[in-house]
Amino acid sequence: MRASTPVALLGLATAVMGEVHQLIVGTFGTEFLYTLEFDDQALTLDLISNMSTNAASSWIALSHDKKNLYGTSWNIPTGYVSYTLNNATDIVYDTNVTIGGDCQSSKAIFIMASSEPPYAVYGSPFGGTADCGSVMSVNADGVISGMQQNYTYSSSSGVHGMAFNPANTLLYSSDDSGNALWTHSVDQTTGELTYVANVSGPATGSDPRHVAVHPSGEYLYVILEGANELAQYSIDNATGVPSFDNVTYPLIPSDATSSSYWSDEVAVSFSGNYLWATSRGRATNTTGYISGFSLSTTGAITQQMFLTPTTSTGGTSNSIAPSGFSDKWAALTDSASGFVEIWELAANGSAASIVAHLDLVDGGCCANAVWYN
Structure with a gap:
């Protein structure tokens, strides 16, 4: 397989066409990891590996060098799981770490x-007594080696993202x-x-x-789940603390009933020129929405480019993952x-399909x- 080589172009950063890219997908309730292959010329998306695991991971994350995969675990017992990646289809289970402490009754919801x-x-x-977070150490091979720190937020907290x-x-x-925001x-x-x-x-x-x-x-971008x-x-610059700019953008149409939706995910594109965000429909007869924003060189939002319905409600995900090699x-x-889609951003960022x-x-x-390559 050829390596993906990013090429910088004016406006939309794009990859050399004709490359094949691999993604790994986690699950909420079943103990599998899926590896998919996307051909960016043929525009095909195929399942190339279905790995049975001993953990259902509601969130997965790659290590800095993509030699390890980390996931949440709801069942072995509640905590976090660590895998070695020999490649995108050769995924080896290494260990799991329990949450422990006062938060052991909660379910791990996020990992990075x-x-x-x-x-x-x-x-x-998240849930239960979810007023804390976890810091885990890794060994020389990148495998989680133990719980380094359990720290607390507040008694009313339930952190969902970092x-x-x-x-x-x-x-x-x-x-x-x-x-x-902490x-x-x-x-x-x-x-x-x-x-x-x-x-x-x-606002409350x-x-x-x-x-x-x-x-x-x-700049920091925040999905407001309740406000959509x-x-x-x-x-x-001095303290690193974020302050609200009194700038918000809708993630559902203006005529939609807010209580019928719950917004989900935000992610910056490969070049830093664009921002993706999503919302989910709460009822089976509603769709979620995907939205794109243009950004200045410093990261200020300059325009909401589109607000487009997704294929279905999104369920509990509608999670967006921009590629690590192209804005496209x-x-x-x-x-x-139960599906994965690849969305293409228009050359000027004005639409996605x-x-x-x-x-x-x-x-x-x-x-x-997560995009492996």
């Missing part, structure tokens, strides 16, 4: 890995249950976190769910009907996807 030494892995539980600043010196947590500093030797600040959501019931940071480090909006925050492609997962669709109906698929 630092791209800087010591390459610690970070997770958050994001680093570009240097991985600050970690931002979106507190869905506590309607807040900032922690990262110890560059141990990976442990220290509390810096807690900022309330824009806005419910920050997921967050993303622009590569410039100047995307919010823009500026990051203070993004993967969207759906747990209502489905170019490939793959059904993976197993009663638990699909959670989120």
Whole structure:
């Protein structure tokens, strides 16, 4: 297989055409990992591996070098799971780590890995007594070696997503249950976190769910699950603490009933020129929506480019994963009907459309996807 080589063009960054790319997909309720293959010239999406595991992972994340895969685990017991990636289809289970402490009654909902030494892995539980987070150490091979730190938020917290600043010196947590955004500093030797600040959501019931940071480090984008909006925050250069810019954009149509939707995910494109965001429909007769935004060189949102219905409600996912080699492609997962789609962004970012669709109906698929190459 040829390696994917990014080529910078004016406007939309694009990959050399004719490459084949692989994605790994996790599941909510079944114990599988799926590997898919996307041909960006033929515009086909195929299942090339279906690996049985001992954990259902509602969220998965790659290590900085893509030699390891980390996932949440709801069943062996509740905690986090670590795999070695020999390649996208040769995935070897290594170990699992329990949440432990006062949060062991909660279910792990999110996981991410630092791209800087010591390459610690970070997770958050949700539900139960989910007022804490987890920091896990890794060994020389990138395998999770143990629980480094259990830290607390507040008694009302339920963190659903996290994001680093570009240097991985600050970690931002979106507190869905506590309607807040948290900032922690990262110890560059141990990976442990220290509390810096807690900022309330824009309004009561806005419910920050997921967050993303622009590569410039100047802006933070927040999905407001309850308000069905995307919010823009500026990051203070001195303190690293975000502040609300009083800028929001709708993630559902203006004539839609907000209580019929719950917004989900936000992610920055490969070049940093665009932003993707999604919402989900709560009822079977509604669709979710996918939206795109243009960004300035510093990351300020300049325009909402489109708001387009997705194929179905999205279920509990409608998770968007932009490729790591081009602005052109993004993967969207759906747990209502159990499928993965590849969406293509127009050359000027003005629209997006489905170019490939793959059904993976197993009663638990699909959670989120990660691009292996």
